[in-house]
Amino acid sequence: xxxxxxxxxxxxxxxxxxxxxxxxxxxxxxxxxxxxxxxxxxxxxxxxxxxxxxxxxxxxxxxxxxxxxxxxxxxxxxxxxxxxxxxxxxxxxxxxxxxxxxxxxxxxxxxxxxxxxxxxxxxxxxxxxxxxxxxxxxxxxxxxxxxxxxxxxxxxxxxxxxxxxxxxxxxxxxxxxxxxxxxxxxxxxxxxxxxxxxxxxxx
Numbered sequence: 001x002x003x004x005x006x007x008x009x010x011x012x013x014x015x016x017x018x019x020x021x022x023x024x025x026x027x028x029x030x031x032x033x034x035x036x037x038x039x040x041x042x043x044x045x046x047x048x049x050x051x052x053x054x055x056x057x058x059x060x061x062x063x064x065x066x067x068x069x070x071x072x073x074x075x076x077x078x079x080x081x082x083x084x085x086x087x088x089x090x091x092x093x094x095x096x097x098x099x100x101x102x103x104x105x106x107x108x109x110x111x112x113x114x115x116x117x118x119x120x121x122x123x124x125x126x127x128x129x130x131x132x133x134x135x136x137x138x139x140x141x142x143x144x145x146x147x148x149x150x151x152x153x154x155x156x157x158x159x160x161x162x163x164x165x166x167x168x169x170x171x172x173x174x175x176x177x178x179x180x181x182x183x184x185x186x187x188x189x190x191x192x193x194x195x196x197x198x199x200x201x202x203x
Contacts, residue, residue, distance in 0.1 A: 031052045036057065039058070102168060114135065115134075146172070150169060
């Protein structure tokens, strides 16, 4: 079994020149602006781990860039705010996943978001029945969040990462896909950020 991506999220990415994104007034990671000569009018944005990538036409001025980055960050924040589960929702989701994939044997006493876990995606304390999820998972696909929740639920039953632990996760059909997604996020964060486009000679 390959190394567990839940325990190696990698170092936090470096901020780019565009500055940190914000969600509900809090920093939500660096912003990378990518200009494309093939784009004429459209602007789009997406999350890439902690980083926010904004795609804009190459001809935009610096002022237009700043305005559109702000607009797209607001749109992403609004979309993610609707998707983020609160504490009660997380608890209910954990119970549902336990019933579906673990025969209801894992029964956490608490499941909550935390903002102090940058070196792992989730953690649990079996003696207390508590599960903590990194806020960095907020906005990621639902199947990824479910995998991390199941991973920590399984730890309530089996503390280590031996064969018995992984057998518990075999019932979840998207285990490998979710692990691949998290590994991709880690790899992307370790890549150097793209440099700003260079001015052509004589330009």
